[in-house]
Structure formats: C-alpha cells, structure tokens
Amino acid sequence: MFSKFFSAHVSGIDAELVEIETDIASMGLPSFNMVGLADASVRESRDRVRSALKNININVFAKPITINLAPADFKKDGTHFDLPVAVGLAHSGGFIKSQSKDTLFAGELSLDGKLRGVNGILPIVICAKKAGFKKIVIPFENADEAAIVSDIDIYPLKSLDEVLHMMDAPSAYSPYKIDVNSLFAKNSSYIEDFTEVKGQKTARRCAEIAAAGMHNLLMIGTPGSGKTMIARRLPGIMPDMSLEEAIETTKIHSVAGFVRSAKDLKCTRPFFAPHHTSSNISLIGGTSKTVPGQVSLATNGVLFLDELLEFNRSVLETLRQPLEDGEVTIARASKTVTYPAKFMLAAAANPCPCGYLGDKTKQCTCSSSQISKYRSRLYGPLMDRIDLHVEVQSVDISDLSSLDDGESSEKIRLRVQKAHNTQMKRCGKFNSRLTEKELKNYCKLDSQCAKIIETAARKYSLSARAYSKILKTSRTIADLEGSAEIMPKHLLESLQYRMMSD
Template sequence: MLVKVYGSSVFGVEATTITVEVNVASGIGYHLVGLPDNAVKESSYRITAALQNNQYKLPGKKIIINMAPADLRKEGSAYDLTFAMGILTASGQIQAEQLSEYLIMGELSLDGSLQPIKGALPIAIQAKKEGFKGFILPAQNANEAAIVAGLDVYGMSNLTEVISFFAGEKSDPVQVDTREIFREESAVFEFDFSEVKGQESIKRCMEIAAAGGHNVILIGPPGAGKTMLAKRLPSILPPMTLQEALETTKIHSVAGKIRDQRGLISQRPFRSPHHTVSDVALVGGGAYPQPGEISLAHNGVLFLDELPEFKRSVLEVMRQPLEDREVTISRAKFNVTYPSSFMLVASMNPSPGGYFQEPGAMVTSTAAEMQRYLGKISGPLLDRIDIHIEVTPVPFEKLSDAPKGESSSVIRNRVMAARDIQFHRFAEFSGIHYNAQMGSRQLEKYCKLEEQAKNLLKQAMEKLNLSARAYDRILKVSRTIADLSAAENIQSSHIAEAIQYRSLDREGWLG
C-alpha cells in the first residue's frame, strides 16, 4: 500500500515542503531514498524501538520510503514522526484518512516521546502558504509555530497522542496571542540605565547611538563600566515591530535557540560572543550552513568585548555584512543568505596595559606596543564605526552618593521620537530607515550646514587632524543629535558634540 505524508526541510530561513512516499509491499528490506543524510538514515532504529514500545511493529515486509524532491539534501532527525505515521498507515496498523491534510514533523525517542525540532516557525509559515489544514509537531515547539495565524497547530508529547488524533480523538489547537506577548514583554528588561551611577556623558552617547542606529566603540580601562553600558543598550532601542519580531524568531528557530515557551521573540536580541569565536561561528556557515552570531543579532545588538583580542580574520569578515546588512554563505552547489542588520557595540582597553597613557597611570605602554595593539583593528572596520567614546572610571563620590539616573523608558521615549523623524524623512528611500544608513545622496540633501557650523567643522578637522573618513561620520552623528533636539537644521552645537565622538581619529591619541 502506498501512502503520502508531508514534512519539511529548512534551507536558510525558508522552508520547502517534502513529500514522503511510503510503500509497503511483499518482500523484505527497508530502503530510504531521496538524498537523506546520516541522521535521517538512522531514523529506522528510532522508529523500530518507538513502535515496539507502543504496541506497534515495523512490518516484516519491503518498505520503500522516498523523500521528494529527490535532488534536495535532507538533514536532521525531525522526519522520524513523518516516517512512523506513514509506515503505520501504509501497513494497515492504523487508519488515518486525513493524513495528507497535515504537515507532520518530530524526532522520536525510543519510548515514543517527541523531542523538539529546529525551524518550526518557517515550516509553519510555508505550511500555511501551501494550504495545509494543520501542523503536528512536538509540544515544545507548539507556541513557536502557533505564531502563524490561520494554521491549526497541535503540540504532541508522544507517538500515541498523534495516533489518537488521527483516530478521531478531539484535540484543541494551540493559541498564541502575539499582541498580548508584545504588550507584556516589549517594555520589560533585565537591565536599566537607572542602575548606572555617573557616566552621564557616556549615557548621552549611547542615547545618540540608539537614536541614529550608529555603531559605537567604548574605550576605557577595566572596571570603567563598558560592558554594563552595552548590556543596557537594548532597553533604549525602539520596540520591535511584529515583522521584525517574526524575522528574528525565524532565525533563532532555524538555529534551535528558542527556549522560551512564549515562542515569539519580542525583545531585541543582545549577542556577546567570546573573543575566541571563529569566523564561521560569527558570520555563519558549516557543511550545512547555520546562522552565525551576526544573524542571531539581527534587529538587535552585537557586542564585541575587548575588540583587539579578536582574531583579525574574524573581524574582517564582518566588513561586508556591516555594509550590506545581510550575509551570503556560498558553497559549490548553493548559496544561503541570512539577514544581519544589527548595531555593533565594541569595547577595548586604551592600551595593552589596560589604562590611558597619562601621567600617574598604573601601567604605561610604549608607542610601539600601542601601535601594535591598535593595529589589530583595521582601518576599514574602524571606518564603519560612527562613534568612538572614552569611558573613564566613576569616582568614589558618585558611586556612593549619586542618586539614580534616568530610567531606560524615559531615554527610550526620546529615542523613539528621533526615530520617528527619521522614518518620515527617509520614507522615499528604500532600505534606509535611520541616519546611520545614509549615503552620499542623503548626506548632501539632509546634512546641509550653516556657515558657522561649517567653519567649526573645518577648524576641527585642521586642528585635531581628523581623517577624511571622519567627515561623513560627524555629519551623520550631528544629524542624529539635531533630531534628538527636534532641530530642523544642523547647528554648530550639534557639530561640536559630534566631533567629541571621534577619539580614535585624532592624531596623537596614542599618547
């Protein structure tokens, strides 16, 4: 008897429906075809044990399973449940007349219980597009898949529950209210700027970075608060839209990183890879390409602590994704593209010894040591970082007596007001949403300077020996500062503040 069951394969962040044809006929043998990998081939052992432990059996006949399209590589253990239901139906052990109306995925344990799968959200999206009545999958992934409206999602704990479902036993689909999740979680953060004592100038800098989507590097000695400030940046970024939340959830779903039972990722991600990370782990890749840290940080923040300690080759692979806001992983037979639109926040010590080169410093370094240390960061990468800010330690008086500062929610309101101005400003430009994305055309149109501001910028570039690459960055940052103050034109005060945020461009910064 021939039976068709439907599963799915995830390629990048998109899913492709797989038709699993199961034929049970006279003879002996178990034949699996359709370009399966080892994990798929090993399913026969898991299925045999699961059936036996639930009072069913693998029929002693010739079983042929074909996975179509046959030229597409299938990987992973998520087809176990698909195969098992096809074998039980084709061998006449159960009756499942509605089997072809549902997409079925799940990994079987030897006792028949179901283990979670990867990519439940993109699979559910594709199932809805193709008109399936419902999606049957492990209970652990049910909330994630139920985000998709218009598709009945059934979370099952074991093989027996799935068999009972097709036998007619009533089961209610999982319901997820995405708007309620947004309402409850979009403004709740683990870290808040009110906990940061002192560092008012640095908090102002982080507000500017959030308002304009600018990449930022924090330079300061150990214990100055660089990591503490970076961790609080997501709390002042604008809330994600539903579209952004779905994009982010899809990437984390494919990577198998969703552990929250709510399913939807409603807060902007914050990723902080260790400096020993490989270039493949950072940008993505592998024999079967998976998203890397820069894609997991999509619509959020990527924090690189102690930037010069990262391997130079690792940092260089970020240059193209920072510019294009997506990363393409190429293999001989295919290409996979993952989105990677993130804010880069980096931190570093001002010298190999960890302290600024100034009289009375605890540790000093020679000019050669400084040059070698800073040389680990290439000019082209530094060129993509708009704001450089020096972070100095907080004195004892402020640590012990300072009252709480502004909360993240207050700062976030100002950031959202500035982003709203930018949203309307760039409405006519595709792919440009905030000031950090401006090109030369937008700079010329929206960053016109008054005579006084132009003279101030000219003097600063001459006296501070600022590099040519600093010119565009200063204009972009000053445009954001003007937006925060709701000013139509860039004024000299905005230019003056923006100039302060180009520390590494100043000649003589090495000491």
C-alpha cells in the same frame, strides 16, 4: 499502497516544502529504502520509525517499503522528518484512513513513539502557512514557538499514537492558542538600568544616539570606567521590538536550537558578548551543519566585543561583511546558507596595554612603541565601519559618592522610541541602514553644514564611508531633538565622535 504527506526542509532561517511519498509493495522481500537525497540524520529515521510504529502495535515491515523525499534536487536534513514518514507508513499500511492533505507534519520520534522537540519549527510553520496549509502537527515541546504564527491551526501533540488518533478523529482535538501581546508584555522587561551608571555624560549621550539609529559604537577608556556597564544597558534603551523583528530573531534562535518554551521567544533586543578568545566559526557561524553564529543570534540587538583589541585580527576581519551587508553567507561543500546579521556593534577597549593612558589618577607605564603597536590593532577597515567613537574617562569620585541616580533607561528609551518612530515614518528603517540614494533624500545639508563637513573631510582625510556615517549620525541626532533638518550643531556633534581616530 501509496501515500503522500507533507513536511518542510529548513535552509538558513527559511523552509521549503517537501513531499513525503511512501509506498508499501504487495509482494517482495522485506526492505526499507529511502531516496530523495536524504542525509544521515534522515536515513537514521528508519530505525526510529520502525521501533516507534512497532511499539504502538503497527507492523508494516514484512513487505518492501520505499520512502521518497521530493523534490530530489536538494539534500534534506533534520530529525523532524520522522513524524511524516511514520504517518505515511501507517496510512500506506491501512492503519489510518485520513490522508490530511491540508496538514503538514514535523517532529522527531523516540523509540517508544513519543514526540520530541526539534530545531527550526518556526520557519517550518511559516512555510506551511505560506503554502496554504490549514494545520500543522508538531511536538508539544515546540507549542509556544509555533503558536506565535497566526492564521494556521497548531496541534502540539505528545506521541505518535495521539497523532494517528487525531487524524481519524479530528473533532476531538482543538488548536493551540497563545496571546502574543501578553507574551510580549511578559517577556519584554530589562533588569539593568542606566540609573546605575555614574557620570559619563558623553558616553551616555553616545549610547543614546547609537540606540536611536542602530549605530555602531566604540568606547575606549581606562579599566573600571563603565564601558561594559554602558554596553550591557544598551538593549534597555533601544526601541521596542516589532512583531516582525521578534519573529526574525526567534527564527534564527530556533534554527540554532535555543527555543523550547515561551520564555525563549525573543521579545526583547538580544545581547551577545562573545569572549575575546572566540573563533571565526563561533562568531560568524559554520560547522558542517552551517549553524548561525553570534553575529546572527544578535540580529536586531547588540553584539558587544569587550576587550576589542584582544580579539584575533582574523576574527575581527570577518566582521567586515556582516557590518556592511547586514547578513552573512556560510558556504560549505554540501550547501550554502545566508543568515541575517543586522546587529548593532558595541565595542570596548583600553587606550594602551596597561590601560591607564590619559588617566587622571594613575600613571601609564607603557612606552610609546608599545602604545603605537597596541593602537595599530584598531585597523582602518573595521574602524571605518564604526559610527561613534568615544573616549570614556575614569569616573570622578564625587560622582561615585553621589546619592543621586542618573537618568533612567525608561526616560532615555522614550526619547529613543520617539526618534525611532520618526525614522519609521520617514523611510521605514533605522538611519544607520540608509542607502546612498536615501542619504541624498533624507540627509540634505544647507550651505553652512556642507561647508563644515567638506572642511572636516579634507582636514581629517575622511573616507567616503566615514562621510556617510557622519551624515547618518547627524540625522539621528536631529531626530532625537525633533528637528526636521540637520543643523550645524547636529553635524558638529556627529563630527566630534569621529575625530578620535580619523
């Protein structure tokens, strides 16, 4: 008997529909064949499905069985095909009557028939909704992740037996619901606050500009000056995550296997700080399974590279494409996937090998050749892609001993949110992501401003990219001050954050 059920294949952060066709022949020797370009994880499902069905007293394995995953023109992977295969066999064997053509199935089976959570459920649910399915049956472990998608009924169940019972008695089960707004409110708090940062007026100002326009930020300063403190507090002053941003970020984390409960849903700006010994693959993504790297996991948030100059140069060079394009493409022999990489880069470095060049209290012990060699690691192509460069001086003792708190993250965030709202109304995106065409429309300069930037471009030999970065940060500074036009003071402030390296 022939049956057809539906599931989906995850590729990158998206999914595409897969038909699970099952056929149990009436005559022939027992066999269990799976066709349709199934990889090892899918082919292994034969043993899991066989045991799961037998343990709920369903035996269909005395006859020839053929499973086809259609279309057969791309390779399928993932253990979530276990459930639709098992349901298809149960239907082909006559153990259930309903074929549930409006339902999509995804879930891994244990040998005793229990359902286990799987990676990538969120893209699968979104695929099911777009394809017009009314219901999706998934493991209970993935309930919260799936339920953030509206306009499709989510049925999170715990066992194969329960799934088969629901198919024949659907009225006995209700779809799972969560309040997305309350979930956002519950998961949207930040612990670290800018009140804890003493002094550092210029660095704090740069952090505010960076957060408002999603601009990349480099801080160079002595050890203990507060570079890491400032970077870790950036997510707390960035604009609120929109639902679209939250879903995009959660999809990436879902594919990576980091979403299992409501607390794992990404309602706050992510912050990732890879160690300076990290490899290309851990940062960019890869392996044979093409998993997303930290540049993708940090999408819509902050990627912080502490001790920037200690990173391997080849690792830093891999950042050039995602910084420019906002995405990263991972190519392997079996497949090629593209992940978003729309992060804000925050980087910190010491000014010299000993760390105390220019410090007011400690003397630098490095030779000029050591300093020159160390600074040469700040190579041009990467520096050109960083909008804001700021020197962070050691904190004055009077600031450290002061009982007065600095400005809170909430106060800064309100200004940032206002500037962000202005950007969204104007062009629907952060200023850092403006195209060259949009720059001409939204970053128009009067004659005085044009003369200022032309003089700076000639004097400091600014590249075309640096020129654009200065205009974008000027636009953000103007937005923070509520100015519709870029004024000379906005442009001059933006220029001063490029002079350290240009």
